[in-house]
Amino acid sequence: MLTIDAQLDARDLLPSIDRLWDASAPKISAIEAAWPAGAGAPVFTIDGRYTARGWTEWTQGFQFGSALLQFDATGDWVFLGIGRDATWARMPVHLTHLGVHDHGFNNVSTYGNLWRLGREGRIAPESGERRALEVALAVSGAIQAARWTPIDGGGGFIHSFNGPHSLFVDTVRSLRSLAVAHGLGHVLMTEHDARISLLGRLVDHARATAEYSVYYGRGRDAYDVSGRVAHESVFNVTDGRYRCPNSQQGWSPFTTWTRGLAWAICGFAEQLEWLATRSDEELEPFGGRVAIEGFMREAAIATSDFYISNTPVDGIPYWDTGAPGLVRLDAYLDRPADPFNDEEPVDSSAAAIAAQGLLRLGHYLTACGLESGERYWQAGLAVARTLLDEPYLSTDPAHQGLLLHAVYHRPNGWDHVPKGRTVPSGESCMWGDYHLRELAVYLGRVARDETYHTFFGPAKGRCDG
Numbered sequence: 001m002l003t004i005d006a007q008l009d010a011r012d013l014l015p016s017i018d019r020l021w022d023a024s025a026p027k028i029s030a031i032e033a034a035w036p037a038g039a040g041a042p043v044f045t046i047d048g049r050y051t052a053r054g055w056t057e058w059t060q061g062f063q064f065g066s067a068l069l070q071f072d073a074t075g076d077w078v079f080l081g082i083g084r085d086a087t088w089a090r091m092p093v094h095l096t097h098l099g100v101h102d103h104g105f106n107n108v109s110t111y112g113n114l115w116r117l118g119r120e121g122r123i124a125p126e127s128g129e130r131r132a133l134e135v136a137l138a139v140s141g142a143i144q145a146a147r148w149t150p151i152d153g154g155g156g157f158i159h160s161f162n163g164p165h166s167l168f169v170d171t172v173r174s175l176r177s178l179a180v181a182h183g184l185g186h187v188l189m190t191e192h193d194a195r196i197s198l199l200g201r202l203v204d205h206a207r208a209t210a211e212y213s214v215y216y217g218r219g220r221d222a223y224d225v226s227g228r229v230a231h232e233s234v235f236n237v238t239d240g241r242y243r244c245p246n247s248q249q250g251w252s253p254f255t256t257w258t259r260g261l262a263w264a265i266c267g268f269a270e271q272l273e274w275l276a277t278r279s280d281e282e283l284e285p286f287g288g289r290v291a292i293e294g295f296m297r298e299a300a301i302a303t304s305d306f307y308i309s310n311t312p313v314d315g316i317p318y319w320d321t322g323a324p325g326l327v328r329l330d331a332y333l334d335r336p337a338d339p340f341n342d343e344e345p346v347d348s349s350a351a352a353i354a355a356q357g358l359l360r361l362g363h364y365l366t367a368c369g370l371e372s373g374e375r376y377w378q379a380g381l382a383v384a385r386t387l388l389d390e391p392y393l394s395t396d397p398a399h400q401g402l403l404l405h406a407v408y409h410r411p412n413g414w415d416h417v418p419k420g421r422t423v424p425s426g427e428s429c430m431w432g433d434y435h436l437r438e439l440a441v442y443l444g445r446v447a448r449d450e451t452y453h454t455f456f457g458p459a460k461g462r463c464d465g
Contacts, residue, residue, distance in 0.1 A: 001333055003313040006374075008381045010447040016388035017440045017447070021073050023395045023402065024437060028067050030400050032082055035063075037090070044408050044429040046416040048399035053414060056161055058102040060094065062434035065109030069437040072117065073444055080123065087111060095140050101160050103144035104174030108455055109434065111136045112180060119457035134184050141181020142188045144174060145201040152240040155204040160232070162248070167233040169213040169260040171205065172267030176455045178202040179274050183456060199278075203286040206271060208233075210299040212242055214264060221245075223254040227306025228321070231260040249409050255322025256310070259350040259407075261303055266357030268300035272364050273454055276461025300361050301372075307354055308379055312337040315355070315383030316392070319347040319407045325423075339391060339405035345415070345423045348392050349406040349432030355383035356439045363452075367463040384439055393436075394428065401428020403436045 031050055035042060041060035042050035067083035070076065087110040094106040115133040118125045125133070149164045150156040160168040182198040190196055212233040217226030230245035230253055250257025275283070275293055283289045311317045316337035318326060325343030326332060337346045362377025386392065387403065394404045406429040407415050415424035442453045451458055 001313065002308045002311045002315045002379055002382060004308075004375065004378045005382055005385075006378055008378060008385065010381060010443050013381070013384060013388060013443055014447050016385070016393075017073075017444045019395070020388055020393060020402070020436070020440050021070065023393065023397075024066075024070055025074070025076065025079070026397050027394075027400050027402055027433075028070055028079065028082070030397075031063065032067070034400075042430050044406070044415065045399070045401045045427045048396070048401065048427075050400050050428075050430070053408070056100045056102060057094075058100060058105055059430035061091065061102075061106030061109035062430045064090065065113055066430075066434050066437055068110070068113040068117070069434070069441050072113070072122065073437075073441050083110070084114060087114060092136075095136055096143055098143060098147065099161060101144070101147065101158050101168060101171040101174055103140045103177040104171075105431070107137065107140040108176045108180060111140070112176070112455060115180075116455065116457045120451055137177070138181045138184050138186035141177045141179075141198055142186060144177045145181075145188045145196070145198050146190075148201065149235065149237060150240050151208060151235060151242070155208055156201075156240075157205045157208040158201070162232070164237045165235050166246075167208060167212060167235065168248075169209060169229050169231055169233075170263045172209045172213075172271070173263050175202050175205060175267065175271055176274075178205075179271070180456060197285075199282060200286050202271075203283075203292055206268070207292075207295060209264070210268070210295045213260075214299045214302060216298070216302055221254070225306070227302040227304070227309075228256040229261050229264050229303060229306075231257045249411060251320040251322050251324070251411075255320050256306070257320050258307075258311075258317040258347055259319075259353065261307055261317075262350040262353035262357065264303045264357075265300060265307060265354050266360070268296050268303070269357045269360035269364060270455060272296050272300060273360060273461060274456055276364070276367075276463060277456070277459040300357070304358055304361055304376055304379070307358070311351075314386040315379070316346050316348060316351045316386055316405075317354075318344050319350070319410050320344075323410075336386075339425050340421075342422045345407045345410065345425060346405050347407040348387065348403050349429050349435065351383050351387055351392075352403060352432055352435040352439055355380045355387065356435065356442060358383065359439075359442065359446075364461075364463075367461065369463065381443075384443060387436060387439070399428070402433040403428055406432040 040052035041057045043053040064086040067079040071080040157167045160166040178198045188196040232246040245253040314336040323344040358380030362373045365373030
């Protein structure tokens with residue numbers, strides 16, 4: 001179980017955060033210098049060098065978004081130039097990509113970061129750039145919302161690249177693309193000029209995820225443990241009825257793939273922050289604030305509690321809570337995770353995503369006057385402290401990755417296993433590096449009492465005064 005240090009303060013992590021940015025800069029530059037245009041998006045490292053893995057190119061935005069985060073944290077204009085130029089040159093195809101559920105990953109990490117930096121006054125957008133960014137983000141949100149499967153009884157979900165039957169828990173974090181587009185006043189236009197609310201689709205997808213992807217210990221099946229998640233939820237597309245859980249990247253439909261768990265923690269928490277900035281009148285047609293925030297808060301708390309209870313003391317999870325080799329790791333929850341063990345890999349990328357979600361949930365609950373927020377905030381700090389130090393932070397300039405001991409697709413065997421070892425270790429992935437950087441931006445701003453970092457830029461919520 002994750003050990004929570006009540007005395008830990010975000011300011012205590014500033015030396016480690018500064019060290020991270022020092023290590024990060026040459027890695028971004030090395031990838032930029034070595035990666036040929038048109039070679040596909042870098043996905044994970046093998047022997048310390050990034051390689052592509054053609055699937056949906058869902059990591060391209062993390063590549064260029066990392067440069068924008070480097071500028072965000074350090075003010076180094078070289079990295080703004082890298083991120084800005086690559087966004088306009090390489091990312092337009094992702095704006096109109098109809099075949100993926102990844103718009104919140106690719107486009108909010110690039111166009112969205114540029115737009116946010118402008119809103120914060122951190123950069124002066126080039127001539128016409130602000131409007132171009134807003135058009136890009138509006139288009140992206142609508143395209144993402146169009147990938148829609150209706151379900152029995154009303155509502156629906158943005159289906160995964162597997163097809164219209166497939167709800168991925170990951171996609172809750174892609175809702176940020178719908179949120180930004182709605183905030184810009186955009187809608188999805190369909191047959192006969194029907195205007196579909198992006199806020200409505202955001203709420204419906206989040207509700208479907210909370211209902212079908214997240215468990216609450218209410219006897220839904222024999223493996224219903226509160227807070228666990230199913231990576232994929234399968235529906236009958238003929239009548240829209242739910243059929244069963246499934247897993248693409250986890251051990252089984254009835255265990256919890258920890259990166260999917262982390263996506264839920266982070267996705268629900270940041271949507272709660274965004275909803276707090278919207279008016280009651282906006283939310284009323286879709287169930288009202290109490291109901292909408294209620295199911296999102298329940299899902300965020302349940303998944304966060306599960307993470308805390310089912311993660312080793314240092315906050316780094318193994319790749320799946322039901323992975324078969326864990327039974328051979330004695331008392332693995334009662335000691336720090338061991339990324340060099342011979343049974344099951346850890347997934348540091350899940351920890352980087354979950355840490356931000358825990359912090360955001362804690363901040364949100366505390367701002368709303370709930371004492372329970374402190375527990376999640378301190379849990380997030382504990383995970384961050386571990387990630388910002390060895391053996392997870394990579395300070396070796398010869399290694400292109402920033403966050404070590406990440407895992408991509410264990411069932412498919414895609415991850416590199418070092419010579420003489422039996423499980424993957426020592427490698428990085430593009431989303432893990434990006435989310436560690438995003439976590440460092442977030443915590444650095446909190447520690448220095450700077451503008452609170454959100455994907456939608458500066459805005460006060462109902463509980464912020």
